[in-house]
Amino acid sequence: xxxxxxxxxxxxxxxxxxxxxxxxxxxxxxxxxxxxxxxxxxxxxxxxxxxxxxxxxxxxxxxxxxxxxxxxxxxxxxxxxxxxxxxxxxxxxxxxxxxxxxxxxxxxxxxxxxxxxxxxxxxxxxxxxxxxxxxxxxxxxxxxxxxxxxxxxxxxxxxxxxxxxxxxxxxxxxxxxxxxxxxxxxxxxxxxxxxxxxxxxxxxxxxxxxxxxxxxxxxxxxxxxxxxxxxxxxxxxxxxxxxxxxxxxxxxxxxxxxxxxxxxxxxxxxxxxxxxxxxxxxxxxxxxxxxxxxxxxxxxxxxxxxx
Amino acid sequence: xxxxxxxxxxxxxxxxxxxxxxxxxxxxxxxxxxxxxxxxxxxxxxxxxxxxxxxxxxxxxxxxxxxxxxxxxxxxxxxxxxxxxxxxxxxxxxxxxxxxxxxxxxxxxxxxxxxxxxxxxxxxxxxxxxxxxxxxxxxxxxxxxxxxxxxxxxxxxxxxxxxxxxxxxxxxxxxxxxxxxxxxxxxxxxxxxxxxxxxxxxxxxxxxxxxxxxxxxxxxxxxxxxxxxxxxxxxxxxxxxxxxxxxxxxxxxxxxxxxxxxxxxxxx
Numbered sequence: 001x002x003x004x005x006x007x008x009x010x011x012x013x014x015x016x017x018x019x020x021x022x023x024x025x026x027x028x029x030x031x032x033x034x035x036x037x038x039x040x041x042x043x044x045x046x047x048x049x050x051x052x053x054x055x056x057x058x059x060x061x062x063x064x065x066x067x068x069x070x071x072x073x074x075x076x077x078x079x080x081x082x083x084x085x086x087x088x089x090x091x092x093x094x095x096x097x098x099x100x101x102x103x104x105x106x107x108x109x110x111x112x113x114x115x116x117x118x119x120x121x122x123x124x125x126x127x128x129x130x131x132x133x134x135x136x137x138x139x140x141x142x143x144x145x146x147x148x149x150x151x152x153x154x155x156x157x158x159x160x161x162x163x164x165x166x167x168x169x170x171x172x173x174x175x176x177x178x179x180x181x182x183x184x185x186x187x188x189x190x191x192x193x194x195x196x197x198x199x200x201x202x203x204x205x206x207x208x209x210x211x212x213x214x215x216x217x218x219x220x221x222x223x224x225x226x227x228x229x230x231x232x233x234x235x236x237x238x239x240x241x242x243x244x245x246x247x248x249x250x251x252x253x254x255x256x257x258x259x260x261x262x263x264x265x266x267x268x269x270x271x272x273x274x275x276x277x278x279x280x281x282x283x284x285x286x287x288x289x290x291x292x293x294x295x296x297x298x299x300x301x302x303x304x305x306x307x
Numbered sequence: 308x309x310x311x312x313x314x315x316x317x318x319x320x321x322x323x324x325x326x327x328x329x330x331x332x333x334x335x336x337x338x339x340x341x342x343x344x345x346x347x348x349x350x351x352x353x354x355x356x357x358x359x360x361x362x363x364x365x366x367x368x369x370x371x372x373x374x375x376x377x378x379x380x381x382x383x384x385x386x387x388x389x390x391x392x393x394x395x396x397x398x399x400x401x402x403x404x405x406x407x408x409x410x411x412x413x414x415x416x417x418x419x420x421x422x423x424x425x426x427x428x429x430x431x432x433x434x435x436x437x438x439x440x441x442x443x444x445x446x447x448x449x450x451x452x453x454x455x456x457x458x459x460x461x462x463x464x465x466x467x468x469x470x471x472x473x474x475x476x477x478x479x480x481x482x483x484x485x486x487x488x489x490x491x492x493x494x495x496x497x498x499x500x501x502x503x504x505x506x507x508x509x510x511x512x513x514x515x516x517x518x519x520x521x522x523x524x525x526x527x528x529x530x531x532x533x534x535x536x537x538x539x540x541x542x543x544x545x546x547x548x549x550x551x552x553x554x555x556x557x558x559x560x561x562x563x564x565x566x567x568x569x570x571x572x573x574x575x
Contacts, residue, residue: 027403107324128555246422
């Protein structure tokens with residue numbers, strides 16, 4: 001704005017509505033504390049971690065920034081099985097969550113009637129019970145020789161999963177299946193809630209319309225319901241896959257040394273082995289992989305209004 | 308014939324949905340049942356015999372109730388901090404147009420789009436580099452940080468769906484900015500703020516990964532449970548787990564009843 005056009009503008013507006021400097025600063029004052037918090041405790045730590053990842057040295061002698069990018073390559077080549085395993089487990093758990101969560105979300109959104117609130121509570125309530133306690137309960141449920149494993153064995157389920165390399169013999173605990181089962185269980189509510197939210201928004205008259213046009217229920221689902229629930233599917237799969245790929249609790253409690261995920265490696269590098277540069281490099285590689293996958297996925301799913 | 312198939316298919320959704328619900332609830336049932344167990348060894352994984360001992364003396368295990376009260380304290384402070392900071396950000400984002408709005412949106416979104424362990428490790432890198440003592444304060448700082456985004460998301464959703472004409476009406480009726488905010492804006496945004504706060508509390512109280520990295524020698528309740536998985540799990544853990552489930556269900560039920568009553572009281 002130039003000085004010549006400023007005075008007539010100010011004069012044209014009634015003095016009461018003149019947007020004062022104080023008023024224009026309001027959004028910045030509102031943002032300041034929270035954004036500052038995120039900058040100091042979210043962005044700055046990333047910078048520190050980036051610097052840690054290119055340091056060399058030891059705990060005794062101290063670490064120095066030496067721009068040693070070799071650490072990234074070494075860390076990746078040494079631990080790529082754990083990376084692959086994490087993505088595989090997280091991907092399988094996400095697919096299972098979608099498969100298991102969709103019917104329940106659908107049920108709550110369209111068929112529950114007056115039971116809707118109760119069902120929703122039962123989905124949310126696990127959030128408030130310690131997830132570690134519940135994960136430990138899976139040790140009891142999947143115990144060797146227990147009823148669940150017995151039934152799975154009898155119906156031949158374990159033969160199939162053994163063939164797939166998910167279980168060994170007639171036990172489930174300490175196998176990949178147990179880890180995937182725990183991951184699926186832990187992140188299922190994060191799938192159901194977004195699915196429910198987007199299903200609930202669907203106008204049921206669209207279902208009737210599809211029926212009037214002689215669409216069979218399955219066609220209605222495929223052509224109307226499912227496409228309309230895509231925002232829920234996208235955010236649900238993201239909310240499941242992202243935390244699952246970095247999880248180490250399920251692999252630790254329900255798995256064995258053969259099921260270690262990248263989270264387990266990062267955790268032990270940071271907290272037990274104290275090799276900070278390698279740990280930092282590993283967590284940056286994980287972050288990069290997840291961010292790239294998520295970006296590609298959001299582009300392809302075409303829901304950029306998600307955020 | 309076709310109606311039979313339709314029925315079957317419709318019921319299939321119900322059966323599959325209830326199956327998933329059973330999968331979700333099964334561990335809670337096991338936790339409850341095993342809170343009445345009297346295990347012989349250090350671990351409470353196999354059923355031995357019925358006993359009420361753990362319920363009679365829930366704090367009978369060394370350090371457990373201390374860790375529980377610490378977790379509650381941290382959750383309360385983290386909820387307060389994240390709710391205040393997050394609500395302010397949400398209002399700024401929805402109500403004002405300003406420079407760097409896109410950047411702020413991305414900054415809010417990022418913590419939710421990142422595996423928790425990455426944030427946990429980077430915070431540890433910060434604290435180590437700066438020589439900050441790990442403990443109560445580092446846990447609290449971390450919890451406020453990751454709860455913040457969830458509060459912003461919850462409040463934003465609510466404020467976005469708010470009718471701006473209600474505030475205009477208040478102003479037309481000569482309410483000042485403060486009065487408008489306190490009497491009109493805040494009550495309408497309250498459910499979103501409450502949802503954000505409730506979510507913060509649950510996330511903070513239950514957080515393990517970030518706490519595991521940034522707690523030092525401080526033991527929160529999830530840390531206690533984690534340790535017990537290695538050393539031996541006392542039955543009292545199941546008592547706490549059961550109590551938490553029951554309390555959560557009651558609180559949410561009460562909240563929903565109040566919400567429903569409000570809705571009925573003022574038909575839109």
